[in-house]
Amino acid sequence: MEGESSESRNKARLAIMELANMISVPMSLNAAVRLGIADAIWNSGSNTPLSASEILPRLLLPSGGGDPENLQRILRMLTSYGVFSEHLNDADGSVVVVRKYSLTDVGKTLVTDSDGLSYGAYVLQHHQEAMMRAWPLVHTAVVEPETEPYVKANGEAAYVQYGKCEEMNGLMQKAMSGVSVPFMKAILDGYDGFKSVERLVDVGGSAGDCLRMILEQFANVREGINFDLPEVVARAPKIPGVTHVGGDMFQSVPSGDAIFMKWVLTTWTDQECKQIMKNCYNALPVGGKLIACEPVLPKETDDSHRTRALLEGDIFVMTIYRTKGKHRTEEEFKELGLSAGFSSFQPFYIDYFYTILEFQK
Numbered sequence: 001m002e003g004e005s006s007e008s009r010n011k012a013r014l015a016i017m018e019l020a021n022m023i024s025v026p027m028s029l030n031a032a033v034r035l036g037i038a039d040a041i042w043n044s045g046s047n048t049p050l051s052a053s054e055i056l057p058r059l060l061l062p063s064g065g066g067d068p069e070n071l072q073r074i075l076r077m078l079t080s081y082g083v084f085s086e087h088l089n090d091a092d093g094s095v096v097v098v099r100k101y102s103l104t105d106v107g108k109t110l111v112t113d114s115d116g117l118s119y120g121a122y123v124l125q126h127h128q129e130a131m132m133r134a135w136p137l138v139h140t141a142v143v144e145p146e147t148e149p150y151v152k153a154n155g156e157a158a159y160v161q162y163g164k165c166e167e168m169n170g171l172m173q174k175a176m177s178g179v180s181v182p183f184m185k186a187i188l189d190g191y192d193g194f195k196s197v198e199r200l201v202d203v204g205g206s207a208g209d210c211l212r213m214i215l216e217q218f219a220n221v222r223e224g225i226n227f228d229l230p231e232v233v234a235r236a237p238k239i240p241g242v243t244h245v246g247g248d249m250f251q252s253v254p255s256g257d258a259i260f261m262k263w264v265l266t267t268w269t270d271q272e273c274k275q276i277m278k279n280c281y282n283a284l285p286v287g288g289k290l291i292a293c294e295p296v297l298p299k300e301t302d303d304s305h306r307t308r309a310l311l312e313g314d315i316f317v318m319t320i321y322r323t324k325g326k327h328r329t330e331e332e333f334k335e336l337g338l339s340a341g342f343s344s345f346q347p348f349y350i351d352y353f354y355t356i357l358e359f360q361k
Contacts, residue, residue: 025081028074030127032083033120035059037075038110041084041103049087049100075101083107109182117178125175128168130154130161131320138319145323158320163231173235176206180262183293183351184213190350193291193358194218194258201225201256203249203280204264206232212239214260225254249276253283262293262354266313266328267321270336277340277359284361290337295327296347296355306352313353333357 002009032038040058041050050058052072059066076099079086084107087100103111109119125131130150137149150158162169194200194214200221202211211224223241226233230246245254250272253259259280265273280290295310314327328336334345342359349355 024077026123026127028077029083029123031074032078033110033123035061035071037071038103038107038118038120039112041101042108042111047102049085049102051098051100055101072099075099081106083110113181115181117174117181119178121171121174121178125171126316128171130158130168134319138315141318141323148319148321148323150320159229163229169232169235173207173232176263177209180206180209181213183262183354184210186351187293187356188213188217191348191356193289193348193356194221197221197256197258199223199225199256199258201227201254201259201283203227203253203259203261203276205260207236208239208242208244210260210262211242215239215241225256227254249279251279253279255283255285256288257285258289258291259284260291260293263295265292265333265336266294267317267325269322269324272325273336274340277336277342281341281361286361288361290342290357290359290361292333292357292359293351293354294333294357295353296333296357297327297329299329299331309353330355 004010004013036059037055040055041047043058052068052075055075056066056068056071075084076086078084079101082104084101085104087102089098089100110123112118112120130153133153134148134150137152140147140149140152148157154161162172195218197218198220200211200214200223202208202224205211205226205228208224208226211226215221215224221241224239224243226236226239226242226244227247227249228236228244229248233244233246236244247254249264253276261280265276268276277290284290295313297310297314298307301307301311310327317325317327330347333347337345337357337359340359342361344360346358346360347355348358
């Protein structure tokens with residue numbers, strides 16, 4: 001057995017220390033969003049490197065003060081994960097090292113756009129108090145898989161609470177919009193599967209952002225149906241050409257030339273997915289297609305950012321939404337589609353997280 005002073009043992013101890021303390025990363029990211037650091041540094045596009053002391057006055061803190069040293073500690077840690085770039089004043093010969101920070105491309109995803117959207121809401125939505133109560137119970141998904149850790153911690157399912165709590169539902173919609181808009185821009189640039197569609201149904205469309213963007217780019221799509229739970233569409237804004245319809249996808253789905261959905265199948269069991277897809281199949285004409293955008297797991301496991309992001313999302317689904325809901329491989333999605341009646345399947349890898357899955361009737 002190797003001695004504890006060997007390089008491999010040193011690396012092993014370091015790795016487990018990093019993993020054990022990794023909660024510092026999402027919680028610091030959460031703090032950065034709550035404080036509005038990205039908008040303060042971005043400053044309408046200047047992205048000028050700023051010290052913690054220079055950032056503080058821009059944060060509009062209730063007290064008007066704040067602790068620059070603690071802010072710098074958060075900035076420095078998130079710099080090690082690529083959210084910020086650090087700029088030191090070593091070159092000018094100063095005795096005191098001043099650290100300044102600007103946004104990386106990762107950090108820019110937290111900047112609020114002209115529509116008030118960013119990935120910031122997605123960060124906050126994942127770290128709400130009700131969500132955080134579930135995480136110490138992840139092991140129970142193995143011991144008692146019939147009940148989600150979230151339900152054990154909160155007494156009822158997440159989607160039930162969204163329907164009851166306006167604040168949670170509002171944050172969820174804003175989070176989904178913040179994620180959907182840049183994703184949709186990416187697929188509208190690289191995917192032409194909407195060209196032959198006149199009536200498009202978005203299942204689980206939330207506020208209708210995806211349909212709005214599709215209709216703006218594809219003039220042939222004359223009618224959009226935003227289909228979601230009644231309490232969700234009741235709060236959806238008016239969008240030209242889009243009709244908001246409330247209902248239950250497990251009962252039926254509105255008919256259309258094509259059906260679109262994003263991050264819907266991943267939160268349900270295989271049997272539930274088959275039912276949803278069967279209802280979609282029944283709502284389509286011969287030649288119609290289901291266009292599903294879902295995280296697709298790689299066949300083999302590695303330590304790439306993509307694989308880690310997908311597998312982390314898989315554990316999130318298991319913990320918060322359904323213990324047997326899951327991210328799936330391409331082959332698993334293909335089998336689900338065939339079992340629901342679809343005759344063919346084709347994946348399109350455009351976005352690094354979501355894959356476009358075409359199921360043809």
